[in-house]
Amino acid sequence: MPDEAPDQLSILKDYRRLNLDDQFDFKCGVEMDCFTCCCKDVSIVLTPYDVLRLKRALGVESGEFLDKYTISPFSKEQKIPVILLKMDKDSKRCVFVNEEGCSVYTNRPWACRMYPLGIADPENPNPEEHRFHFLMKEDLCHGHENGKLITVRDWIDDQGIEEYDMMGQSFKDLMVHPGWDQIETLTPQQMDMYYMACYDLDRFRRFVFETKFLQMFEVDEARVESMKKKDVELIEFAMHWLRFTLFKEKTMKIKRTVVEAWQAATKDQGVSTAGPDTMNERLANSNG
Numbered sequence: 001m002p003d004e005a006p007d008q009l010s011i012l013k014d015y016r017r018l019n020l021d022d023q024f025d026f027k028c029g030v031e032m033d034c035f036t037c038c039c040k041d042v043s044i045v046l047t048p049y050d051v052l053r054l055k056r057a058l059g060v061e062s063g064e065f066l067d068k069y070t071i072s073p074f075s076k077e078q079k080i081p082v083i084l085l086k087m088d089k090d091s092k093r094c095v096f097v098n099e100e101g102c103s104v105y106t107n108r109p110w111a112c113r114m115y116p117l118g119i120a121d122p123e124n125p126n127p128e129e130h131r132f133h134f135l136m137k138e139d140l141c142h143g144h145e146n147g148k149l150i151t152v153r154d155w156i157d158d159q160g161i162e163e164y165d166m167m168g169q170s171f172k173d174l175m176v177h178p179g180w181d182q183i184e185t186l187t188p189q190q191m192d193m194y195y196m197a198c199y200d201l202d203r204f205r206r207f208v209f210e211t212k213f214l215q216m217f218e219v220d221e222a223r224v225e226s227m228k229k230k231d232v233e234l235i236e237f238a239m240h241w242l243r244f245t246l247f248k249e250k251t252m253k254i255k256r257t258v259v260e261a262w263q264a265a266t267k268d269q270g271v272s273t274a275g276p277d278t279m280n281e282r283l284a285n286s287n288g
Contacts, residue, residue, distance in 0.1 A: 015134040018117075020153040024135050026116060027146040034142040036101060038115060041092040044085040046070065048198045048235050049167040050109040051083065055201075056231075057107040062202040069095060072195075079186060081195045085109070110168065113159040116141065117152065167232055170239040171198065179247030186246075193245060197238035201231060204238050218253045 018024065029035065046054075055065035066072075072081050088095050096104045102112070116136045133152050137144055156162060186194065196204050205227075207213060214224065226233045244252040 015120075017120075017132040018134060018152050019132065020156075021151055022133075023149045023151050024117075024155075025145050025147065025149055026135075026155075027143045027148040030101060032143055034140060036093070036097050037140045038138075039094045039097045039102070039112075041087060042094070044094065044109055044111050046083045046085060046109055046199075047164075047168045048171050048201070048238075049164060049232075051199050052201060052231055052235065053107040054104060054109070057104050062200045066199060079180065079183065081191065081199075083199055110161065110164040113161050113164065116143070117155060167235075170236050174239050174242060177243065177247060179243075179249070183246065190246065194242060197242050201234060201238070205234060208234075208237070216255060216258050218255050 051062060051065065051070075054069070055062050058065060058069075060068075066083070069086050070083050071086050072083055074081065086095050087093060094102075096102055096108075102108055117133050118136050119131060119133055121131050135144075150158070196207065208227070223233070223237070227237055240251040243249040
């Protein structure tokens with residue numbers, strides 16, 4: 001979690017590769033003299049499920065949570081927005097850390113749960129090269145070699161990581177989608193769509209249910225009802241929407257009546273289909 005994280009090359013070359021049943025020696029708790037030091041001056045990247053858990057825990061809308069507790073730094077090298085937890089401007093600590101520790105511990109982000117473990121995915125066709133865990137050791141952390149052995153598997157179970165992995169799989173799939181190789185930059189509209197669908201879930205809910213979205217797309221009624229009740233279902237749907245709108249993947253289906261009406265209305269202009277970009281423009285200007 002510290003900003004001085006090892007680069008991929010050094011991880012693959014120098015770090016011990018841990019499998020699920022391998023042990024490591026680590027201890028963390030309020031009795032440690034370094035307690036919460038790892039929560040200071042760090043870049044904690046949030047996933048959509050992280051944002052959902054945290055905004056629920058705080059009892060606020062996603063937009064309020066994002067405005068108050070996160071930052072989204074951007075550079076020319078980035079294709080997509082990245083959401084980071086905001087650090088206190090004076091202490092440089094995570095805004096949720098107090099003298100007792102993490103005030104949102106039950107709902108802490110995936111990155112906090114994983115520490116001090118990291119995950120590496122070698123990009124190598126060799127079948128012997130596969131995902132592995134590795135141990136991060138920083139001077140600020142005194143929890144290593146304290147006589148408490150635990151397997152990687154047990155750490156994952158103890159920290160509740162499996163649920164976060166499961167809920168975040170569709171987001172991970174989106175991140176490694178080959179379609180990104182064909183996109184040089186996102187338009188401002190696409191950037192906003194990505195930000196909304198991934199992180200601002202309450203605004204995305206209004207986008208789906210309070211515009212003409214469901215009049216334009218074929219969405220199973222059971223799925224519609226499920227999305228109304230379950231935020232995780234809405235996140236999953238949002239990932240499918242992004243694959244459709246960004247990569248033209250057939251994860252969504254425009255209603256035939258909409259396509260036919262569009263074709264008729266735009267025939268004189270030489271436009272014969274209703275594509276994702278056009279749909280976004282219409283929906284963005286729709287008030288239901």
